[in-house]
Amino acid sequence: MVTAIGRRAAGEPWNDPDARPYVELRRVTKKFGEFTAVDDVSLKIYEREVFCLLGASGCGKTTLLRMLGGFESPTAGRILIDGEDVTDVPPYERPVNMMFQSYALFPHMNVEQNVAFGLKQDRLPKAVIRERVAAMLEMVQLGEYAKRKVGQLSGGQRQRVALARALVKRPKVLLLDEPLGALDKKLRERTQFELIGLQDKLGVTFLVVTHDQEEAMTLASRIGVMDRGTIAQAGTPAEIYEFPNSRFVADFIGSVNLFEGRLVEDEPEFVRIDSAELGGTILVGHGISSAPEAALWAALRPEKITMSRGAPPQTDNVTRGIVQDVAYLGDLSIYVVRLATGKLVRVTRPNTARHAEPVERDGEVYLSWDAASPVVVTR
Amino acid sequence: MRRLLRRLEGTRVSSRGLVVALPYLWLIAFFVAPFLIVLKISFSHAALAIPPYKPLVVWTSRSVLEIRLDLRNYLAMFAHRLYGDAFLNSLKVAFLSTVFSLAIGYPMAYGIARAGARARNILLLLVVLPFWTSQLLRIYAWVGLFKANGLINETLISLGVIHQPLTLLFTPFAMYVGIVYSYLPYVILPLYANLEKLDWQLVEAAQDLGCRPWQAFYKVTLPLSRNGIVAASMLVFIPATGEFVIPTLLGGPNSLMMGRILWDEFFSNRDWPVASAIAIVMLLVLVPCMMAYLRIQSRGSDS
Numbered sequence: 001m002v003t004a005i006g007r008r009a010a011g012e013p014w015n016d017p018d019a020r021p022y023v024e025l026r027r028v029t030k031k032f033g034e035f036t037a038v039d040d041v042s043l044k045i046y047e048r049e050v051f052c053l054l055g056a057s058g059c060g061k062t063t064l065l066r067m068l069g070g071f072e073s074p075t076a077g078r079i080l081i082d083g084e085d086v087t088d089v090p091p092y093e094r095p096v097n098m099m100f101q102s103y104a105l106f107p108h109m110n111v112e113q114n115v116a117f118g119l120k121q122d123r124l125p126k127a128v129i130r131e132r133v134a135a136m137l138e139m140v141q142l143g144e145y146a147k148r149k150v151g152q153l154s155g156g157q158r159q160r161v162a163l164a165r166a167l168v169k170r171p172k173v174l175l176l177d178e179p180l181g182a183l184d185k186k187l188r189e190r191t192q193f194e195l196i197g198l199q200d201k202l203g204v205t206f207l208v209v210t211h212d213q214e215e216a217m218t219l220a221s222r223i224g225v226m227d228r229g230t231i232a233q234a235g236t237p238a239e240i241y242e243f244p245n246s247r248f249v250a251d252f253i254g255s256v257n258l259f260e261g262r263l264v265e266d267e268p269e270f271v272r273i274d275s276a277e278l279g280g281t282i283l284v285g286h287g288i289s290s291a292p293e294a295a296l297w298a299a300l301r302p303e304k305i306t307m308s309r310g311a312p313p314q315t316d317n318v319t320r321g322i323v324q325d326v327a328y329l330g331d332l333s334i335y336v337v338r339l340a341t342g343k344l345v346r347v348t349r350p351n352t353a354r355h356a357e358p359v360e361r362d363g364e365v366y367l368s369w370d371a372a373s374p375v376v377v378t379r
Numbered sequence: 380m381r382r383l384l385r386r387l388e389g390t391r392v393s394s395r396g397l398v399v400a401l402p403y404l405w406l407i408a409f410f411v412a413p414f415l416i417v418l419k420i421s422f423s424h425a426a427l428a429i430p431p432y433k434p435l436v437v438w439t440s441r442s443v444l445e446i447r448l449d450l451r452n453y454l455a456m457f458a459h460r461l462y463g464d465a466f467l468n469s470l471k472v473a474f475l476s477t478v479f480s481l482a483i484g485y486p487m488a489y490g491i492a493r494a495g496a497r498a499r500n501i502l503l504l505l506v507v508l509p510f511w512t513s514q515l516l517r518i519y520a521w522v523g524l525f526k527a528n529g530l531i532n533e534t535l536i537s538l539g540v541i542h543q544p545l546t547l548l549f550t551p552f553a554m555y556v557g558i559v560y561s562y563l564p565y566v567i568l569p570l571y572a573n574l575e576k577l578d579w580q581l582v583e584a585a586q587d588l589g590c591r592p593w594q595a596f597y598k599v600t601l602p603l604s605r606n607g608i609v610a611a612s613m614l615v616f617i618p619a620t621g622e623f624v625i626p627t628l629l630g631g632p633n634s635l636m637m638g639r640i641l642w643d644e645f646f647s648n649r650d651w652p653v654a655s656a657i658a659i660v661m662l663l664v665l666v667p668c669m670m671a672y673l674r675i676q677s678r679g680s681d682s
Binding site for chain 1: 578580581583584585586587588589590591594598599602603
């Protein structure tokens with residue numbers, strides 16, 4: 001997975017208690033009848049950030065975005081943009097623009113008219129409009145398509161028109177609803193980087209809604225993982241991936257092996273967890289704060305497990321199993337290993353050499369990992 | 380083998396031809412043929428005979444086939460102001476009825492299209508419901524409402540708003556009410572079909588880009604519902620031009636319209652040729668309207 005942290009939102013304003021948030025949600029709740037779509041969410045987003053709301057469909061991420069756009073008003077809570085309370089400001093007066101999932105391009109206008117629409121609405125002088133539209137179209141590489149009807153464009157071109165139309169108004173925050181969802185995989189990858197480049201150049205704060213974790217990882221300075229109307233965890237892509245705070249987050253981002261167990265040794269520098277699922281103990285190289293008898297899980301990413309046919313030298317964090325399934329994906333292979341307890345463990349291994357030591361189905365292997373690899377989650 | 384294939388191919392072509400031919404046959408039998416008969420009669424002249432006009436094609440005694448095209452009916456229509464006035468009046472009534480119907484029908488169609496799925500079906504049913512009663516009965520119901528001792532006057536008098544009954548029946552007002560009322564479903568249904576397909580996100584996008592709700596309506600919803608507006612207009616304008624029943628029952632003697640004159644010429648005057656000529660001229664006016672409509676529609680689907 002590609003991440004591009006550190007490129008945007010210079011420094012880490014979210015770790016600075018004095019930093020002024022650019023977008024702030026204060027205890028925002030949205031109910032549709034009996035259904036609570038967004039449940040008491042508080043969130044701070046900083047200037048020039050690319051914040052991704054990531055979650056499965058129905059988790060409330062789109063409702064949150066629509067509340068920022070002004071298309072839904074919160075049942076409770078306040079929304080602030082650049083220090084101003086915009087909770088009751090209608091969409092046409094908010095300093096934000098939205099890029100809709102369906103792009104929502106006006107079919108009765110050509111590319112240029114679509115992009116100029118918002119500027120005309122602001123009654124800017126004609127010359128200014130012409131100049132800004134031309135510059136924007138150049139920036140998204142659609143200069144030659146200015147006079148084309150929207151219906152004559154490809155999916156990727158439409159996406160860029162939608163982006164240009166929203167950005168040309170120079171919003172304080174650009175809201176993007178599944179910006180790459182309608183593009184095919186190759187185009188999506190390329191567009192991700194174009195989007196980052198554009199954001200870098202214009203310095204606009206982006207709030208992206210997506211269900212695609214790879215997209216979130218690539219675009220985001222920070223990710224907010226949403227679950228049933230709440231933000232389960234917010235952090236940089238690396239934080240979310242390496243230090244998930246719950247089974248939900250660990251499982252949602254990438255894949256993970258979870259071993260349920262209980263604490264048998266609790267030291268400030270390390271802990272030892274006895275897991276019946278593993279049939280042994282797991283040494284975790286960091287201390288945790290948890291009640292002694294509470295249930296907990298050790299989360300272990302598949303790529304952090306080393307697989308070998310011979311016994312590894314270490315004594316901790318080793319187990320054995322039978323390879324049950326092998327999936328060859330080209331760049332890497334996925335192995336499903338059945339432990340003596342019946343637990344299936346997922347292991348990935350990059351295919352660095354063309355003819356690496358073959359691990360075949362039904363073969364016996366040792367699995368081992370570093371004490372720094374597992375993460376303990378308590379919920 | 381090859382011959383067999385060719386033959387099979389041949390039958391396929393002919394069966395396809397048959398499928399295409401059926402609607403053509405229908406149109407020829409029930410549209411083109413009657414039209415040609417009307418056209419023929421329009422070039423004839425009234426006579427005391429059965430049928431009541433002079434034949435167009437005559438065998439003369441010297442074995443000569445004579446075709447007589449009598450243009451007097453058409454010329455008469457230009458000679459007498461009555462026809463021209465009635466014609467202009469018909470177009471005016473049709474035009475104003477169309478405008479009123481759109482003004483009332485558009486908001487209704489919009490409301491239905493934006494209503495929830497369940498409310499939508501009920502509302503649509505209510506729009507179509509009047510169709511289950513004969514149109515004549517519905518117009519008579521309006522007579523009952525409008526007449527001097529009708530429901531409207533009685534109510535207003537009993538409430539003390541007026542002391543003398545208002546003249547409502549046999550006024551242009553009553554006629555427009557009748558026409559708009561009768562044709563409203565024809566406006567609502569195509570507009571609804573159009574607005575229902577409209578992507579509401581476009582309206583949201585317009586608002587996002589700085590449009591107040593009415594501006595978004597004017598710049599996005601209205602232009603995108605153009606096809607629906609054109610279809611609805613045609614469905615009112617064309618039949619309203621030839622409308623006969625409503626002007627007669629509600630409009631009174633002063634509402635001289637083509638449909639009425641046609642009726643009088645045909646039934647009271649028994650002058651089939653003049654009636655046919657009127658029908659042909661009406662067709663000549665309305666067909667270009669229809670073609671303009673089709674053109675706008677096809678252009679609309681390009682974009």
